[in-house]
C-alpha cells in the first residue's frame with residue numbers, strides 16, 4: 379500500500395536560497411572587494427543613471443580603486459525593456475567585460491540579469507522569450523534545457539522595495555507582446571546584493587513610498603499564497619511589521635536613520651518571502667500588466683492594484699489577513715477572521731494613503747477596454763497566478779480590472 383498524496387494541491391514545494399547579502403551603513407563600499415571575490419576584472423556597470431545623486435560616480439571610483447575596469451551602460455529605464463538588454467549585451471561583448479555590476483533599483487538589477495542571460499546564450503541574437511516562465515507550458519518543464527548563468531553579478535541596491543538584488547527572477551518588458559517576461563534561469567540570481575541605507579535615503583520621498591508598497595506586496599502575497607510555506611510565514615510577517623512601523627517615517631523624512639535602516643531590512647526579507655518559494659499573486663500579475671501598458675512604476679502599480687485584488691482574495695484566506703493585521707499592530711485579537719480582515723484591509727489602505735498614494739482610477743492613465751482584455755489574456759498564463767490564494771478565471775480578472783477604471 380502506498381501513501382495517498384493525491385489530495386494535496388502542492389505535494390512538493392521547492393525552497394530556494396536567496397542571494398548573499400551585505401546590509402548596513404556603508405555596505406556599498408564593499409563593491410570592489412565583492413567583485414574581486416567573484417573574479418571580475420572588467421565590469422559592465424548597468425544603471426538607469428541615478429542622475430544628481432553621485433552614486434554611479436562613487437561606485438565607479440571604488441571599482442577603479444580596486445583595479446577593476448569599468449564600462450558604463452546607463453541605457454536602462456524604469457520597466458526595463460528587451461531592446462535595452464540587447465543594447466547592454468552589445469556593449470558587454472564589445473568591451474570584453476567579464477561580469478556585471480548593477481547600481482539602482484529593480485530596473486537596473488533585472489536588466490543586468492537579462493544581459494547575463496543573453497551573453498551566456500547567443501549574445502544579441504538571444505530571444506528572452508525563450509526563458510519566460512509561463513504556466514502553460516509549465517516553465518519547470520523547460521528549465522532543465524537551459525544553460526546555467528555563470529557570469530557574476532554584484533548588485534548595489536538603492537531602493538526601499540525591489541528585492542531584485544537578491545532574487546532569482548528577472549522581469550523584462552517584451553515591447554512587441556506588451557507583456558512583462560518573467561525570466562527564470564538557473565544561476566541568474568545576483569552573486570551578492572549590497573543594501574545600504576545611506577544610498578536609500580537619497581531617493582525622493584515618492585519613490586520611497588512606491589518601493590515601500592512594492593515591498594509590502596512582496597511580503598503579503600507569499601504570506602497569503604497557496605504555496606503556504608512556514609519558512610515564508612516568519613519573514614513575511616516580520617517584514618509587514620517593519621514596513622507598517624517605518625514606511626511612513628522614512629517617507630516623511632528620508633534622513634530618519636532608524637526608519638531607513640529598518641526599511642533596508644524590510645525590503646530585503648520581504649523579497650526573501652517570495653523568492654525562497656512563497657511565490658507571488660495576482661496583485662503583481664495585474665500590476666505588471668498596468669505598468670507594461672502605461673509605463674508606470676512597478677511599485678506604484680502594485681499600490682494601485684493591491685486593495686482591489688486582495689478584497690477579492692480575502693474570502694479564501696481571512697485567517698491570514700487577521701495575522702497580517704496583528705503584525706501591523708491592530709487590536710483585532712477578539713474578532714473573528716472576517717471582521718478582522720476588514721480592519722486589516724482598512725489599515726493597509728490607510729498606510730498607502732498616508733504615504734501619498736490614493737486609489738487612482740485606471741482611466742486617469744487612459745486605460746481602455748482593450749487594455750483590460752489584453753491584461754485578462756496575458757495575466758491568466760502569468761507565473762504570478764500560480765500562488766494566488768483564490769482561484770481566478772477570466773471573468774473575475776475582468777471584473778476586478780473594470781472596478782479599477
Ligand SMILES: [Fe+2]
Pocket residue numbers: 540592593595596662676680
Ligand atoms: Fe514587486
